[in-house]
Amino acid sequence: QITLKESGPTLVKPTQTLTLTCTFSGLSLNRNGVGVGWIRQPPGKALEWLALIYWDDDKRYNPSLWSRLSITKDTSRNQVVLTMTNMGPVDTATYYCARYLRYSGNWYFDRWGQGTLVTVSS
Amino acid sequence: DIQMTQSPSSLSASVGDRVTITCRASQSVNDRLNWYQQKAGKAPNLLIYAASSLQSGVPPRFSGSGSGTDFTLTISSLQPEDFAIYYCQQSYTTPPTFGQGTKVEI
Numbered sequence: 001q002i003t004l005k006e007s008g009p010t011l012v013k014p015t016q017t018l019t020l021t022c023t024f025s026g027l028s029l030n031r032n033g034v035g036v037g038w039i040r041q042p043p044g045k046a047l048e049w050l051a052l053i054y055w056d057d058d059k060r061y062n063p064s065l066w067s068r069l070s071i072t073k074d075t076s077r078n079q080v081v082l083t084m085t086n087m088g089p090v091d092t093a094t095y096y097c098a099r100y101l102r103y104s105g106n107w108y109f110d111r112w113g114q115g116t117l118v119t120v121s122s
Numbered sequence: 123d124i125q126m127t128q129s130p131s132s133l134s135a136s137v138g139d140r141v142t143i144t145c146r147a148s149q150s151v152n153d154r155l156n157w158y159q160q161k162a163g164k165a166p167n168l169l170i171y172a173a174s175s176l177q178s179g180v181p182p183r184f185s186g187s188g189s190g191t192d193f194t195l196t197i198s199s200l201q202p203e204d205f206a207i208y209y210c211q212q213s214y215t216t217p218p219t220f221g222q223g224t225k226v227e228i
Contacts (some may be wrong), residue, residue, distance in 0.1 A: 046209065
């Protein structure tokens with residue numbers, strides 16, 4: 001059974017750095033064709049992809065946010081960590097981590113965590 | 123970035139109706155198009171990958187079609203548990219972009 005779970009602060013102050021951890025089980029981030037991504041969703045709005053890290057440590061970031069984002073993995077602990085600097089009220093959202101899987105040349109997010117709501121407020 | 127545009131933004135339907143949602147990409151994504159269902163307060167759930175392949179465990183009343191820039195998600199007979207928001211997502215290039223969502227309401 002594959003599970004992912006996000007953890008981190010529920011409230012951050014403007015200008016602070018957010019650090020979120022995705023702890024997973026049942027998936028191998030050492031396996032060719034596997035990645036873990038972060039996606040966020042402001043209240044009542046659409047999904048926005050933030051970052052991806054692949055099995056080979058290749059990293060990709062949303063171009064509009066790349067200067068504020070960093071993603072790393074610790075395969076020994078089955079964790080992926082996302083940091084986002086200089087948080088502002090517009091970053092208030094539910095943050096999801098999800099497995100990004102390649103199958104027959106196609107990639108998709110097939111397993112998702114439950115999400116964690118992060119509120120940015122002083 | 124490839125922009126994904128869904129239509130309609132919302133629709134009202136009844137149980138048993140056939141429902142069609144459209145997703146258009148700003149450039150060709152071949153068949154690299156996925157569909158997700160999101161119920162209130164829950165994480166998205168993968169329904170369709172590679173434009174027309176049904177994810178394991180998803181009821182066969184869901185189907186997807188299309189290639190290039192124009193795609194369709196069809197629910198052949200709407201069930202009470204299908205009232206949700208549906209998103210398309212392209213995986214042809216990075217960043218993997220999502221559509222704005224289509225809300226299916228009673």
